Amino acid sequence: MSKTMLAAVLxxxxxxxxxxxxxxxxxxxxxxxxxxxxxxxxSDVHYFEEGRFGSFAVTxxxxxxxxxxxEVVALADGVSQPALGERVVVNPSRQCGQCDYCRSGRGNLCxxxxxxxxxxxxxxxxxxxxxxxxxxxxQCFPVPPQIDDGVGAMIEPFAxxxxxxxxxxSVVGKPVIVTGGGPIGLLTVIVARACGATTIAVSDPVAERxxxxxxxxxxxxxxxxxxxxxxxxTALTGDGFEVLFEASGAAPALRQxxxxxxxxxxxxxxxxxxxxxxxxxxxQLLVRELQVIGSFRYGPVWEEAIRxxxxxxxxxxPLISRVLPLNQAPAALALACAKAGVVKVQxxxx
Ligand SMILES: [Zn+2]
Ligand SMILES: [Zn+2]
Numbered sequence: 001m002s003k004t005m006l007a008a009v010l011x012x013x014x015x016x017x018x019x020x021x022x023x024x025x026x027x028x029x030x031x032x033x034x035x036x037x038x039x040x041x042x043s044d045v046h047y048f049e050e051g052r053f054g055s056f057a058v059t060x061x062x063x064x065x066x067x068x069x070x071e072v073v074a075l076a077d078g079v080s081q082p083a084l085g086e087r088v089v090v091n092p093s094r095q096c097g098q099c100d101y102c103r104s105g106r107g108n109l110c111x112x113x114x115x116x117x118x119x120x121x122x123x124x125x126x127x128x129x130x131x132x133x134x135x136x137x138x139q140c141f142p143v144p145p146q147i148d149d150g151v152g153a154m155i156e157p158f159a160x161x162x163x164x165x166x167x168x169x170s171v172v173g174k175p176v177i178v179t180g181g182g183p184i185g186l187l188t189v190i191v192a193r194a195c196g197a198t199t200i201a202v203s204d205p206v207a208e209r210x211x212x213x214x215x216x217x218x219x220x221x222x223x224x225x226x227x228x229x230x231x232x233x234t235a236l237t238g239d240g241f242e243v244l245f246e247a248s249g250a251a252p253a254l255r256q257x258x259x260x261x262x263x264x265x266x267x268x269x270x271x272x273x274x275x276x277x278x279x280x281x282x283x284q285l286l287v288r289e290l291q292v293i294g295s296f297r298y299g300p301v302w303e304e305a306i307r308x309x310x311x312x313x314x315x316x317x318p319l320i321s322r323v324l325p326l327n328q329a330p331a332a333l334a335l336a337c338a339k340a341g342v343v344k345v346q347x348x349x350x
Pocket of ligand 2: 095099101103109113
């Protein structure tokens with residue numbers, strides 16, 4: 001095996017370079033994965049465009065990417081799972097397993113979490129847009145042959161949507177709206193459909209995204225900038241939606257959410273805001289007994305996510321718009337930034 005590898009390294013705003021880096025050496029409890037496919041996430045786009053993602057600012061160059069399918073090519077001594085040669089998807093979030101949150105089953109809130117391709121730690125943690133990736137054996141989940149590399153790299157964002165759905169409680173028999181028709185919003189539509197929501201609506205100002213939402217299973221799609229938005233929602237649902245997933249991270253969407261959720265309804269926040277504060281009609285919380293719930297990354301939903309996809313109950317393939325080779329990573333990021341005509345852009349690392 002070569003001692004060096006190529007990786008897409010972010011050096012600054014809109015400065016992504018394909019650099020040669022050393023292949024990481026094995027460490028106890030870890031496995032070396034030959035990355036095959038990597039999906040570009042909204043967070044990668046924010047790091048690339050703005051040098052930050054929410055409150056996480058880039059302080060040093062790092063490898064982007066955390067939505068990864070690969071093949072296990074080396075195991076540390078004593079590791080037997082996953083097996084050598086197995087194709088896996090990688091949970092990019094490494095939890096300590098020791099802190100009070102980890103021990104109480106809320107590992108996504110871990111005090112010592114490390115996320116691949118993230119500036120949430122200082123220095124930032126290198127991500128998966130590299131030919132080789134060193135990860136904990138317990139971060140790898142084998143995928144069956146019916147999940148190809150592209151769909152495998154969609155499991156991570158799908159796990160975000162599945163976790164958000166669980167945070168909402170049951171959606172069975174309920175009218176649901178998803179605000180924001182980007183990849184996470186569309187995946188939330190797909191999982192809400194699979195899990196028994198009745199009416200599913202999407203709001204997004206971009207016509208193309210509304211069209212895509214209808215294609216992946218939404219019943220209706222609204223333009224939230226239209227003056228008649230509220231009337232259209234009322235015409236569809238009567239009193240409003242029982243569950244709203246805010247997947248846009250846009251301040252107007254959050255304000256509007258309070259108008260379209262029915263009394264006693266639930267608002268689940270998934271989208272990340274660039275603005276540190278958003279004003280909302282706060283008295284609505286009490287007079288209409290609204291529940292506002294945050295949803296961060298994912299709990300232990302990976303195996304379930306893989307089973308749902310492998311069973312054919314959900315189809316993630318239509319969301320993959322473009323696949324570019326690693327040496328075109330800067331162009332791929334630019335394409336993902338433009339958002340026009342694309343949902344998910346992936347990098348082929350083979
Ligand atoms: Zn992601
Ligand atoms: Zn922990």
